[in-house]
Amino acid sequence: MYKVAIVGAGNVGASLASRLLREDSVSKIKIYDTSDRFEAVYKDLADESVVVKAKPSLIKCKSIEDILDSEVVVTTIKANYDYRDYAPEDLRVVGIEKDFPRIKEFATFLARKKYEGKILNVSNPVDIVTKLISDYAENDKVYGFGMSMDVYRAKRFLAEAANVKPDSVDITIVGEHGDTMVPLYSSAKIYNQPIESFNLNLEEIKNKLRMHGASIVKVLGYTRFAPASAILEDVKFLLGMKDKSLMSVKFKDVYLGLPLYNKNGIIEPEIPRMTMKEFEDFEKSYEKLKKIYEKIKLSS
Known part of the structure; x- marks a missing residue:
């Protein structure tokens, strides 16, 4: 039985906790938040735990130190922004300079406590924040959520375009969780047939x-339901309950x-086969992330 901690009980963090209440393999769900609304969020989740006859214990952490015995810590650290005030192309990078001190403080706390889980x-820009946490937490078991969500969305869009079920679509996406993401159409398949044979407008789907x-964010101010469910799947992977996932990792x-891939309890990344064009786009994604990270480090 595993313990999972959630740092930040906003829209996504609280929704993830709700999903975890239904998981038999989790013994404790620990939630830590410093906002004024946390008490109300916790009460609502505690009520739900009775409704769903939850097996995991729901624990409201009084101190950040209470998370340290968890096998997985999910962090959603982000200041409150009204994302509807920003241009769509800027939404994932909103507030990174403002959020940086809190991210650094949290990560250095984990390093000081020698957290090894x-x-x-989950916080955007995922690839940049994940790198910051890894550096300051001095932990090589740091992963970023986002790319798996892109895959689920791609499966839906491709399935709708081809008039098939999403489960029939197999596709990998690499690079940034953002504008320079690279869908690997060269290896994508529908019902085990090359995707090119379906005569779809792949560039249009890529832009979509x-x-x-x-x-979604421009209207609601957040995404919530799908990310929480997708994060749960990534948590299961990190706990060894799934063989494959797609996340932001060190490259x-x-x-x-x-x-x-989970291989005998060891998580290993794999660079998939790409065409020359796909690899060039992958390199562009790498270069973009490198420049952004260097800029943030210089300004910190």
Whole structure:
């Protein structure tokens, strides 16, 4: 039985806790938050735990130190912003300079306490924040959520375009969780047939994929339900309950999205086969993330 901690009980953090209440393999769900609304969020979740006859214990952490015995810590650290005030292309990078001190403080706390469990970062820009946490937490078991969500969305868009079920679509996406993401259409398949044989407008789907999250956030101010469910799947992977996922991981001197595999209890990334054009786009994604990270480090 596993313990999972959630740092930040906002829209996504609270929704993840709700999903975890239904998981038999989790013994404790620990939630830590410093906002004024946390008490009310906790009460609501505690009520739900009775409704769903939850097996995990729901624990409201009084101190950040209470999370340290968890196998996985999910962090959603982010200041409150009204994302509807920003241009769609800027939504994932909103506030990184403002958030940096809090991210650094949290990560250095983990380093000071020598936390050796797995850390799953959810905060955007995912690849940059995940790299920051890894550096300051001095922990090589840090992963970033986002690319798996892009895959789920791509499966839906491709399935709708081809008039098939999403489960029939197999696709990998690498690079940034953002504008320079690279869908690997060369290896994508529908019902085990090459995707090119379906005569779809793949470039249009790629552009739709890049802007889809923003189209939701511009109206609601957040995404919530799908990310929480997808994060749960990534948590299961980190706990060894799934064989494959796709997350932001260390690549050279940055973090970016790559397929991950559980091999005898060891998580290993894999660089998939790409065409020359796909690899060039992957390199562009890498270069973009490297420049952003260097800029943030210089200004900190």
